[in-house]
Amino acid sequence: MSEPLTMAMPKGRIFDEAADLLREAGFPLPPEFDDSRKLIVDVPEADLRFILAKPMDVPTYVEHGVADLGVAGKDTMIEEARDVYEVLDLKISECYLAVAALPDYKKTDINPKVASKYPNLATQYFKEQGEQVEIIKLNGSIELAPLVGLADRIVDIVSTGRTLRENGLVELETIVPITSRLIVNPVSYRMKDVRIDNLIERLAKVVEEEEA
Numbered sequence: 001m002s003e004p005l006t007m008a009m010p011k012g013r014i015f016d017e018a019a020d021l022l023r024e025a026g027f028p029l030p031p032e033f034d035d036s037r038k039l040i041v042d043v044p045e046a047d048l049r050f051i052l053a054k055p056m057d058v059p060t061y062v063e064h065g066v067a068d069l070g071v072a073g074k075d076t077m078i079e080e081a082r083d084v085y086e087v088l089d090l091k092i093s094e095c096y097l098a099v100a101a102l103p104d105y106k107k108t109d110i111n112p113k114v115a116s117k118y119p120n121l122a123t124q125y126f127k128e129q130g131e132q133v134e135i136i137k138l139n140g141s142i143e144l145a146p147l148v149g150l151a152d153r154i155v156d157i158v159s160t161g162r163t164l165r166e167n168g169l170v171e172l173e174t175i176v177p178i179t180s181r182l183i184v185n186p187v188s189y190r191m192k193d194v195r196i197d198n199l200i201e202r203l204a205k206v207v208e209e210e211e212a
């Protein structure tokens with residue numbers, strides 16, 4: 001018996017949509033999979049082992065080869081810049097990254113501060129814009145930063161726009177659209193290519209059908 005393929009799944013909002021896609025692709029994930037507190041879940045019927053990680057950590061597990069595959073937001077992929085193959089746009093968890101501020105925000109050259117959960121991405125973005133800013137790394141509730149004067153702008157995810165609206169913030173620029181991606185460890189891809197190719201094909205078919 002060969003080892004099962006190991007897939008790193010992000011806990012949180014991507015999880016349900018990713019699990020649905022896998023089920024639609026014919027992988028028999030048990031119902032308790034969705035609510036379990038277990039961090040390693042074997043599904044021998046599907047020849048798969050799942051490891052459940054923080055969304056931002058999924059590319060790390062895949063890069064190190066402890067997971068053959070994973071599901072990660074494009075935001076995470078840009079921020080983490082890990083050495084993994086991005087093989088399929090799953091077209092789930094759609095949102096985008098934007099710069100936002102209070103409506104009375106005025107651009108200043110004196111010590112501009114930007115709060116974000118994505119310091120690398122934000123640094124790169126402002127560099128491309130030719131603007132020098134100080135990035136303040138936060139781990140969540142980013143919209144709070146301009147409200148309390150920690151930063152004058154933020155770089156964060158926007159989906160419905162509700163969080164910006166309810167906190168009286170306005171969007172200044174759109175940076176990049178985001179969806180979740182299927183990622184693969186380069187060595188696994190070479191060693192287990194038939195099973196990985198099969199999984200990619202099955203998921204690609206479901207994504208295509210959902211789009212039609």
Ligand SMILES: Nc1ncnc2c1ncn2[C@@H]1O[C@H](COP(=O)(O)OP(=O)(O)OP(=O)(O)O)[C@@H](O)[C@H]1O
Nearest residue numbers: 012013014055056073074075076093094095157159
């Ligand atoms: N409001 C949103 N709507 C749709 N997709 C989102 C939204 N916020 C984030 N995402 C996508 O879902 C991914 C995971 O987000 P989630 O909020 O579950 O975890 P997280 O904020 O990274 O982790 P945690 O809250 O556990 O620190 C993000 O990397 C992004 O691709």
Ligand SMILES: O=P(O)(O)OC[C@H]1O[C@H](OP(=O)(O)OP(=O)(O)O)[C@H](O)[C@@H]1O
Nearest residue numbers: 140141142156157158159160161162163
């Ligand atoms: O446009 P919306 O639909 O309002 O979604 C955007 C919000 O969702 C995410 O936050 P999350 O809920 O993950 O909380 P966090 O700030 O703690 O990361 C993101 O960071 C925004 O704050």
